[in-house]
Amino acid sequence: MSLFGCGTIGTEVARAFADGTINADLVRIYDRNAEKRQSVVDEFRAGDAPEPVDDFTDLFDGVDLVVEAAGQSAVDEVTVPSLESGCDVLLLSAGALAASELRQQVVRTAEREGQVVHVPSGAIAGLDAVKAAALTGDLETVSLTTTKNPAGLEGAPYLVENDIDLSALDSATTVFEGSATEAALAFPSNINVAMALSLAGIGPGGTTVRIVADPDESNNVHHIEATGGMGSIETTVRNVPSPTNPKTSYLAAVSAIEKLRTMGATVRVGT
Numbered sequence: 001m002s003l004f005g006c007g008t009i010g011t012e013v014a015r016a017f018a019d020g021t022i023n024a025d026l027v028r029i030y031d032r033n034a035e036k037r038q039s040v041v042d043e044f045r046a047g048d049a050p051e052p053v054d055d056f057t058d059l060f061d062g063v064d065l066v067v068e069a070a071g072q073s074a075v076d077e078v079t080v081p082s083l084e085s086g087c088d089v090l091l092l093s094a095g096a097l098a099a100s101e102l103r104q105q106v107v108r109t110a111e112r113e114g115q116v117v118h119v120p121s122g123a124i125a126g127l128d129a130v131k132a133a134a135l136t137g138d139l140e141t142v143s144l145t146t147t148k149n150p151a152g153l154e155g156a157p158y159l160v161e162n163d164i165d166l167s168a169l170d171s172a173t174t175v176f177e178g179s180a181t182e183a184a185l186a187f188p189s190n191i192n193v194a195m196a197l198s199l200a201g202i203g204p205g206g207t208t209v210r211i212v213a214d215p216d217e218s219n220n221v222h223h224i225e226a227t228g229g230m231g232s233i234e235t236t237v238r239n240v241p242s243p244t245n246p247k248t249s250y251l252a253a254v255s256a257i258e259k260l261r262t263m264g265a266t267v268r269v270g271t
């Protein structure tokens, strides 16, 4: 496998290769920041380390899967070339698929090349049930309410463009309501989970998203509600943010690791 992105999630994923949690080789790694590439190499014993490359197109040769843990721009750059080079892809920055042209191109390329695009559950719970409910054909509503401390939302394009200053907040405030498509574009580094939920359920246009900034909340909280002919589903995850990136929940990295681990497992539990 190869890794695109050596930040918070990429480092945790690399550690899981280094300590054998994922029973496969991490062959090559890429990040635009050479120091971050080197710090991932340093996670490994000499002789076992992946090769750091400074051109992402060098990730593909002889590799069966590329893990993207970088950002939405990276999904745009790496997904189609990976699939065309015979690699499956695991996308953390799934919100990039809100762009319907890219989404269609990715799906068409994967079908043509016989490759697989994996989107892990990430920082949310309940995709197993939402997927099964969607299969019944009468899943009617799916909504996600995400509450983060202002530090976990800072710098989002929507806040900057609308001149919303979160430092002035003294209580929980809804800062965004819209579809998952709109949320992914407005908060590209904060709400990739909405795209995973949409793809499991009723699609990004029909999935509704509310984002709450709460100065008294220290966790990244994701609450899902889904209703339909099968009944209703509600899940809440109160995630501990990663120490190196408050936007990113620690569980998101572990979810990707579990996905990669079970690709090689003989018993695979869950939908």
Ligand SMILES: NC(=O)C1=CN([C@@H]2O[C@H](COP(=O)(O)OP(=O)(O)OC[C@H]3O[C@@H](n4cnc5c(N)ncnc54)[C@H](OP(=O)(O)O)[C@@H]3O)[C@@H](O)[C@H]2O)C=CC1
Pocket: 004, 005, 006, 007, 008, 009, 010, 030, 031, 032, 033, 036, 069, 070, 071, 072, 073, 074, 077, 091, 092, 093, 094, 120, 121, 122, 123, 124, 188, 189, 190, 191, 192, 193, 196, 244, 245, 247, 248, 249, 252
């Ligand atoms: N699906 C889910 O549940 C979740 C998804 N995420 C998403 O996962 C991704 C990774 O998160 P995280 O590890 O916390 O992020 P970090 O910012 O900690 O790390 C990302 C790394 O990738 C680099 N990078 C970003 N874009 C590119 C690019 N186009 N080309 C080369 N390098 C690039 C960054 O460099 P630089 O520092 O220069 O920007 C940085 O080193 C993000 O998109 C995040 O939004 C996060 C949490 C949950």
Ligand SMILES: O=C([O-])CC(=O)C(=O)O
Pocket: 122, 123, 188, 189, 190, 191, 192, 193, 194, 220, 239, 247, 248, 249, 250, 252
């Ligand atoms: O980690 C989280 O809580 C969710 C997140 O940032 C994302 O989906 O982009």
